[in-house]
Amino acid sequence: MTEQSTYTISEGARKSRNANFDKMIREFFPFIGLVVIFIVFATLTEGRIMKPAAAKLILSQVYVPMIAASGVFLIMTAGGLDFSQGSILGIVSIVISWLSFQSIPLAIIAGILSGAAIGAFNGLFHVRFKIPSFIVTICSMFLFRGFCAYFTTNAPIAASQSITKLNIDSLKNIIMVSVLAILFFVFQYTGLGIQLKAIGAGEKAARFSGIRTDRVKFLIFVLAGAITGFAAFLNVIKVGSITATAGNQLETQILISLVLGGLPISGGSKVRFSNIIIGTLIYSILNNGLVMLRYDTAIQQLIKGAIFLAVVALTIDRKAIKVIK
Amino acid sequence: MADSSDNIILVTENICKSFGITKAVRNVSLSIQKGEIHGLIGENGSGKSTFSSMLCGIYPIDSGRFILDGTEYKARNQIEANRKGVSIIVQETGTVSGLTVAENIFLGNEDRFVKFGVKNTGLMNREAQNLLNDFGFDRILANVVIDHYNFEDRKLIEMVKSTYFKPKIVVVDETTTALSQEGRLELYELMDRIRADGRTVIFISHDLTEVIAHTDRISVLRDGELIDTVITKTVTEDDLRRLMVGRELGNRYYRTDYDGNQSDDVVLKIRNLGVPDHFSNINFDLHKGEILGFGGLSECGMHELGKALFAGSYHRTGTVTLASGKEINSIPDAIANSIAYASKDRDNESLVSNTSIRDNICLPSRQDLKKNGLLFKRNLDDFAWKNAERISVKMTGIDQSISELSGGNKQKVVLARWLGKGSNIMVLDSPTRGIDVKVKADIYNLMNELRNEGKSIIMISEEILELIGMCDRIIVMKNGSLNGEFFRNQDLNEEDLIAKMV
Structure with a gap:
């Protein structure tokens, strides 16, 4: 018996080194992608993308999607999808703009709550009525986009100047880093991550392992809504006045970013927190690089679509795709 | 011993084969005699099929060599192996659908019947029919498409195909599992005839009884290594099992105690338990240190009952109560209160x-x-x-x-x-389903240990023998109700339980 187990350990240790090597390659692949795409655009733009002004521009475009993506990251880890983030950002930006004339803390809290409310709406329909999450969230995307259009029919909604004064890079940096740090901590050290990964990899077995799957799924939709509600605050700071198209296509940007960052589209155990950061950076370098190269918008879309499709085709786990919820 | 080397048909020297990081066969060296039926046994994954596949040219060997009849032997594919005098009857169907019986028998050897570029089908059919008649399978017609014959007949056709050309060695790879008693007898007869001819059979089987009944010597593989070659007359099934597993199994396979010491402490009380469409109004108590078995037909409701005890069923009614009075109403409740559950659906639920x-x-x-x-x-x-x-x-x-x-x-x-x-209360649904003998024994031993530590186990199983062998008490279910109760007893037999199941 002891002989058997020593054999298992030593042999196991050797094999796991092999397996670790494979795993390392897989885990570093998105990072390598980031470096490659940076070098490609640095070369194509003859170094313009590395200039401080360009770097600042890229960074300024990263705050909102990075924060919003971190909420969707939780949903996708559990094997779901969320297409409603753009609409949430739009509608919550309107709420924040209105309230910014009263009090900024009130505006922030109301933003988080209204985001959470829409998230709860998604979660309720998904969990309670057992509708796949991508269908529910596509519906709420149209629904809340409709509200956005209704409120901005006559004119864009302007925010108070006291809020636009907060458009300070260092502040936004601190906010973004804090949100990511808090979320990382919660994901990694409270058991949320291990539960979400288990739900993504096999919901039934997760339930039989003692995870309250319905409750957890509902909560992450609420959480994702709340996080995007908070991101809307940064959006208002930046743009100052909200039009009907506020946050338009944020959902696809998030989806593409996360997948570029190495997040398996069906979620599960191979998810890494770094997917959020690397993915969002890859997307904005790609986006700004194409703009700097003065490609036509239509061509930009085409290139992005092609890259997205290629990455999904290369990385998708075809056995797991059936379980998208 | 001097002339024994003349008597040897096949020598294998340090044969090795790996698949990725798995070493399927390691340094296997053995010698097989002319005119013998040589058994090859081992658990799942012990390397016997890999070994025979290398011999028959299905897999290339990594290192080592085969010496057939005094000269080194290598085969790149089955047809080459056949030409050199080695053939195999495989585990699955080895015949090709859509072809006639004759075409299957002469597959790869059609050239014999081709003259001036034209195949003489009539001659082929006649020869095939003669072979079938020689083997005693007159009822099989050579010119009929093979799909008209059932699985068993196709196995017989395969036997003809693999042996008509009088190969020096025929490998029979777990063929008997697919055959009925009649088919088996045909196969045994064929094996005896090959032996009488001074040729050799390598017989791979899981059924130790038939291995002992029909072989001269037996080689045992474990984890890809040759453990021993024994003379059949000198061993028992238990000896073989011990060699296969590598340690004493014998009577420890199931529990041996019948003292019937039973605690009266109830650890789990089940009252009026029901799940729509599965079972209703179930009442029983589980005692401390008890292995309580549930048996029945697979649709009798016992599998859902296991789930319901763990609060994993939807729309459950009734109560599951611990000794403390605490009711179990959700899976997290169950886990927190020391209840464990291993589902029958290992891949999706466990x-x-x-x-x-x-x-x-x-x-x-x-x-x-x-x-x-x-x-x-x-x-x-x-x-x-x-x-x-x-x-x-x-x-x-x-x-x-x-x-x-x-x-x-x-x-x-x-x-x-x-x-x-x-966990102190374990609900194990079909814990040994699809598991080989060694792990099975491990699981039984573990259950026994847990029982001796005072833990309680509910074992739900469709295997009556394991219920009788392991349980202190067995409850039989039928159509969603409890239909009988049996206490541990040496005289308990399968028929008693079956009578209550159907």
Whole structure:
């Protein structure tokens, strides 16, 4: 018996080194992608993308999607999808703009709550009525986009100047880093991550392992809504006045970013927190690089679509795709 | 001994074969005589099929060599192996659908019947029919498409195909499992005829009784290595089992005690339990230190009952109550109150398949593993290693995905997670389903140990013998109700239980 187990350990240790090597390659692949795409655009733009002004521009475009993506990251880890983030950002930006004339803390809290409310709406329909999450969230995307259009029919909604004064890079940096740090901590050290990964990899077995799957799924939709509600605050700071198209296509940007960052589209155990950061950076370098190269918008879309499709085709786990919820 | 070398048909020298990191066959050296039926046995994955596949040219060998009749032998494919005098009757169907019986028999050797570029089908059919008649299978017609014959007849046709050309060695690879008694007798007869001819049969089978009845010598493989070659007359089935597994199994396979010491302490009280469409109004008590078996036909409701005890069923009615008076109404409740559940559906319910061994072992215990409210990876790693090693899960490491493990090892991971959780009440649904004899014995031993520690086990099983062998008490279910109760007793037999099942 002891002989058997020593054999298992030593042999196991050797094999796991092999397996670790494979795993390392897989885990570093998105990072390598980031470096490659940076070098490609640095070369194509003859170094313009590395200039401080360009770097600042890229960074300024990263705050909102990075924060919003971190909420969707939780949903996708559990094997779901969320297409409603753009609409949430739009509608919550309107709420924040209105309230910014009263009090900024009130505006922030109301933003988080209204985001959470829409998230709860998604979660309720998904969990309670057992509708796949991508269908529910596509519906709420149209629904809340409709509200956005209704409120901005006559004119864009302007925010108070006291809020636009907060458009300070260092502040936004601190906010973004804090949100990511808090979320990382919660994901990694409270058991949320291990539960979400288990739900993504096999919901039934997760339930039989003692995870309250319905409750957890509902909560992450609420959480994702709340996080995007908070991101809307940064959006208002930046743009100052909200039009009907506020946050338009944020959902696809998030989806593409996360997948570029190495997040398996069906979620599960191979998810890494770094997917959020690397993915969002890859997307904005790609986006700004194409703009700097003065490609036509239509061509930009085409290139992005092609890259997205290629990455999904290369990385998708075809056995797991059936379980998208 | 001098002339014995003339008597040897096949020598294998240090044959090795790996698939990736798995060493399927390691340094196998043996010699097989002319005119013998040589048994080759071992558990699933012990390397016997890989070994015979190399001999028959299905897999190339990594290192070592075969010496056939005094000269080195290599075959790149089955047809070349046939020409050199080695043929195989395989585990699955070895015949090709859509072709006639004759075409199947002469597959790869059609050239014999081709003259001036034209195949003489009539001649081929006549020759095939003669062969079939020689073998005593007159009822099989050579010119009929093979699909008209059932699985068993196709096996007989395959026997003709593999042996009509009088190969020096015929490998029979677990063919008997597919055959009825009649078909088996035909096969045994064929094997005897080959032996009488001074040629050789290598007989691979899981059925130790037939191996002992029909072989001259037996070689035992374990983990890809040759453990021993024994003379059949001198061994018993238990000896063979011991060689296969590598340690004493014998009577310890099931429990041997019948003293019937039974605690009266009730640990779980089940009252009026029901799940729509499965069962209703179920009442029973589970005692401390008891293995309580549930038997019945697979649709009798017992599998859902196991789930319901763990509060995993939807729309459950009635109560499951602990000795403390606490009612179990949700899965987290059940786990927190020391109830464990291993589902019959191992891949979908017991384990999260696409996730690591670590996560699977740690999930139910994740609250216990927190230090100051926080979960650290190091603690998860330690916990997973400790419990996986406790019951020797064969793995490359705790990072390995469950989906890469064999059925037996998956079940070990299931048990590891609940051992780690320290559950006192274990509901095990079909714990040995699809698991080979060695892991089965491990699981039985573990159940016995847990029972002796005072834990209670509910074993739901469709295998009547394991229920009789392991349980202190057996409840038989029929159509969603309890239909009989039996206490541990040496005289209890299968018929008693079956009578209550149907």
